[in-house]
Amino acid sequence: MTTIAEFSIGSTRILDPSGAVVGDLPDFASDRDELVALYRAMVLTRAFDAKAIALQRTGRLGTYASSLGQEAVPVGLAAAMRPDDVLVPSFREHGAQLWRGVTLEELFLFWGGDERGNDFAGPREDFPTCVPVGTHAPHAVGVALAMKLRQEPRAAVCVFGDGATSKGDVLEALNMAGVWQAPAVFVVNNNGWAISVPRARQTAAETLAQKAIGAGIPGEQIDGNDVIAMRHVADRALARARSGGGPTLIEAVTYRLSDHTTADDASRYREDTDVSPHWKQEPLVRLRTYLTAAHGWTKADEEALLRACDDAVDAAAETYLATPPMPPDAMFAHTFAELPADLEAQKAALTGGDE
Amino acid sequence: MSGTGAEISLVGAVNLALKRAMADDPAVLVLGEDVGIDGGVFRATEGLWQLYGETRVLDTPLAEVSIAGVAIGLAAQGFRPVAEIQFTGFAYPCVDQMINHASRLRTRTQGRLTCPMVLRSPGGGGIRAIEHHSESPEAIFAHMPGLRVVMPSSPARAYGLLLSAIRDPDPVVFIEPTRLYRAAREAVADTGEGLPLDTCFVLREGRDLTLVSWGAMLKETLEAADLLSDQGIAAEVIDVATLKPLDEKTILDSVARTGRVVVVQEAPITCGYGAEIAARVATGALTSLLAPIQRVAGCDTVMPYPRTEEHYMPSAARIVAAANRVMAYT
Numbered sequence: 001m002t003t004i005a006e007f008s009i010g011s012t013r014i015l016d017p018s019g020a021v022v023g024d025l026p027d028f029a030s031d032r033d034e035l036v037a038l039y040r041a042m043v044l045t046r047a048f049d050a051k052a053i054a055l056q057r058t059g060r061l062g063t064y065a066s067s068l069g070q071e072a073v074p075v076g077l078a079a080a081m082r083p084d085d086v087l088v089p090s091f092r093e094h095g096a097q098l099w100r101g102v103t104l105e106e107l108f109l110f111w112g113g114d115e116r117g118n119d120f121a122g123p124r125e126d127f128p129t130c131v132p133v134g135t136h137a138p139h140a141v142g143v144a145l146a147m148k149l150r151q152e153p154r155a156a157v158c159v160f161g162d163g164a165t166s167k168g169d170v171l172e173a174l175n176m177a178g179v180w181q182a183p184a185v186f187v188v189n190n191n192g193w194a195i196s197v198p199r200a201r202q203t204a205a206e207t208l209a210q211k212a213i214g215a216g217i218p219g220e221q222i223d224g225n226d227v228i229a230m231r232h233v234a235d236r237a238l239a240r241a242r243s244g245g246g247p248t249l250i251e252a253v254t255y256r257l258s259d260h261t262t263a264d265d266a267s268r269y270r271e272d273t274d275v276s277p278h279w280k281q282e283p284l285v286r287l288r289t290y291l292t293a294a295h296g297w298t299k300a301d302e303e304a305l306l307r308a309c310d311d312a313v314d315a316a317a318e319t320y321l322a323t324p325p326m327p328p329d330a331m332f333a334h335t336f337a338e339l340p341a342d343l344e345a346q347k348a349a350l351t352g353g354d355e
Numbered sequence: 356m357s358g359t360g361a362e363i364s365l366v367g368a369v370n371l372a373l374k375r376a377m378a379d380d381p382a383v384l385v386l387g388e389d390v391g392i393d394g395g396v397f398r399a400t401e402g403l404w405q406l407y408g409e410t411r412v413l414d415t416p417l418a419e420v421s422i423a424g425v426a427i428g429l430a431a432q433g434f435r436p437v438a439e440i441q442f443t444g445f446a447y448p449c450v451d452q453m454i455n456h457a458s459r460l461r462t463r464t465q466g467r468l469t470c471p472m473v474l475r476s477p478g479g480g481g482i483r484a485i486e487h488h489s490e491s492p493e494a495i496f497a498h499m500p501g502l503r504v505v506m507p508s509s510p511a512r513a514y515g516l517l518l519s520a521i522r523d524p525d526p527v528v529f530i531e532p533t534r535l536y537r538a539a540r541e542a543v544a545d546t547g548e549g550l551p552l553d554t555c556f557v558l559r560e561g562r563d564l565t566l567v568s569w570g571a572m573l574k575e576t577l578e579a580a581d582l583l584s585d586q587g588i589a590a591e592v593i594d595v596a597t598l599k600p601l602d603e604k605t606i607l608d609s610v611a612r613t614g615r616v617v618v619v620q621e622a623p624i625t626c627g628y629g630a631e632i633a634a635r636v637a638t639g640a641l642t643s644l645l646a647p648i649q650r651v652a653g654c655d656t657v658m659p660y661p662r663t664e665e666h667y668m669p670s671a672a673r674i675v676a677a678a679n680r681v682m683a684y685t
């Protein structure tokens with residue numbers, strides 16, 4: 001037998017869990033303000049997360065999917081995006097959405113069960129949160145194809161979980177993006193779990209990045225708790241996509257520190273002893289340690305930031321709680337561009353009018 | 356609409372509408388398996404690739420989920436994709452995309468993102484095709500809020516309805532009766548005029564009973580009306596054409612005059628679209644009814660292979676028999 005093709009999967013880490021620099025620092029990472037912005041976004045995401053869970057526990061928010069411990073993936077990714085790129089997210093990308101201009105109020109509205117939360121005042125072309133697992137991957141290919149057809153130097157960015165990589169939709173999308181060299185960047189947010197099913201039970205493949213190989217596109221792994229690596233690798237992939245170089249699959253290895261959602265109890269399928277080592281790897285601590293050592297981040301800086309983030313989140317929660325729900329007939333408002341006559345009757349019946 | 360143009364088949368009318376829509380609007384794209392140089396397995400997209408090139412006529416990999424899903428992404432970006440699924444038997448993977456995404460993108464985002472796409476596919480049996488090539492899934496799509504479902508039954512209506520489907524700001528599932536693709540020709544003028552997507556067409560007027568059908572079954576339904584006419588029974592024939600939203604008024608008005616109704620569908624009877632029409636008639640025209648509503652339909656069986664499919668497909672004789680049953684009530 002002769003070998004006719006060989007493949008390898010690279011992995012990138014720049015900051016290790018102790019906050020030590022173990023790779024080549026990209027340019028942006030020498031700028032204190034840039035790093036603080038990334039740190040702030042992760043802290044804000046975590047503050048939102050805590051508030052969302054608290055509201056859910058007290059019956060004031062619906063089922064919520066936490067991103068605790070995996071904030072570096074969406075934040076690093078969004079930091080690499082330009083405003084006119086399009087985010088096609090799964091349901092744990094609050095950090096990316098906030099960075100891109102979706103407001104805290106909108107996120108609360110969405111998780112509170114109000115469609116207006118998806119009517120982003122900010123990134124108007126970004127897709128709404130996708131609840132079905134992996135079904136949004138082909139949408140990103142369509143968005144990217146649209147950009148390519150219009151010859152725009154833009155890219156679509158799609159995030160999905162490790163479980164999603166088992167879906168045909170995701171594999172189809174990677175394949176199609178490869179065929180068309182669509183300007184799409186796919187990110188596997190590999191947090192180790194698909195509800196109770198561990199990564200090892202999802203696929204026999206050694207990495208998820210290698211799912212790219214079958215599609216003929218580049219795939220690489222990164223330490224997903226290293227926001228610098230995330231942003232750096234995403235920067236590169238996005239630049240390539242925007243300049244006609246085609247799609248990329250990035251596997252960001254992180255860990256889900258929380259329950260799957262507020263409706264889940266992770267203690268049913270994993271031990272605390274399995275989880276606790278991951279607290280030493282998580283993304284906020286490592287960047288904070290580095291900021292302290294390299295850029296003189298102080299306790300006072302930290303306290304001021306925490307307070308500012310908590311205040312912003314609290315204010316947004318108040319606004320959300322004070323927003324009255326939509327009236328019953330609102331459900332008809334956007335079913336079609338123009339309401340067909342046979343639905344007018346249903347609407348009238350619902351609102352107590354005559355049929 | 357019809358009358359002054361060349362005589363073309365139903366699939367020719369689909370092709371003509373696609374050409375027209377692409378000429379009128381550069382945002383219209385066609386994608387699907389073999390739609391490019393091959394012109395589609397039924398030639399519905401013939402010549403488009405030569406006219407508009409591979410940036411507007413996209414041969415896709417063999418992946419139905421993504422054909423629908425990619426169309427959603429394109430539509431959200433302002434294109435008007437017309438996605439072809441080669442046979443409706445292979446449109447089932449798209450059900451997820453159409454139901455969970457296409458139909459609700461507008462609602463989910465409160466109108467910020469919309470999905471002006473068409474999913475078109477040849478459907479129905481009677482063409483002696485192999486397994487999975489003869490399915491009638493219209494009720495599955497019609498059940499979903501936010502989708503329009505259209506089934507033309509003549510070249511002129513195929514042309515006008517497809518143009519309107521492509522121009523519609525919301526997703527449309529457009530099922531083309533394969534059996535009628537080349538069954539008849541009709542003069543269709545390429546006027547660029549669409550037909551309304553909320554209107555039933557009265558194909559034949561009659562005072563004694565109302566026959567309601569859509570798609571390929573109009574062929575047998577019209578034949579049955581001829582046979583009934585030989586018996587001295589005047590049947591009104593309605594082509595539903597757009598199943599969702601339903602123009603219930605045209606049907607109810609007709610039943611109000613005739614008092615009798617037979618609904619004809621090729622799809623399996625249980626939970627089929629005929630049940631919807633029967634329910635609407637029972638609700639809206641009960642006091643006009645002189646006889647129970649009859650349904651002539653396919654069976655709740657797997658669509659049989661070609662050697663026995665004729666037993667499954669409603670025939671003109673079965674429609675006449677149902678009509679005679681409703682006429683027997685005095």
Ligand SMILES: Cc1ncc(C[n+]2csc(CCOP(=O)(O)OP(=O)(O)O)c2C)c(N)n1
Pocket residue numbers: 092131132133134160161162163164165189191193194195256260
């Ligand atoms: C198509 C589909 N199947 C099942 C579910 C129920 N479900 C929600 S999240 C989830 C696990 C997803 O795991 P993964 O893709 O790894 O993402 P994570 O939740 O870990 O971020 C499942 C099975 C769903 N939402 N969609």
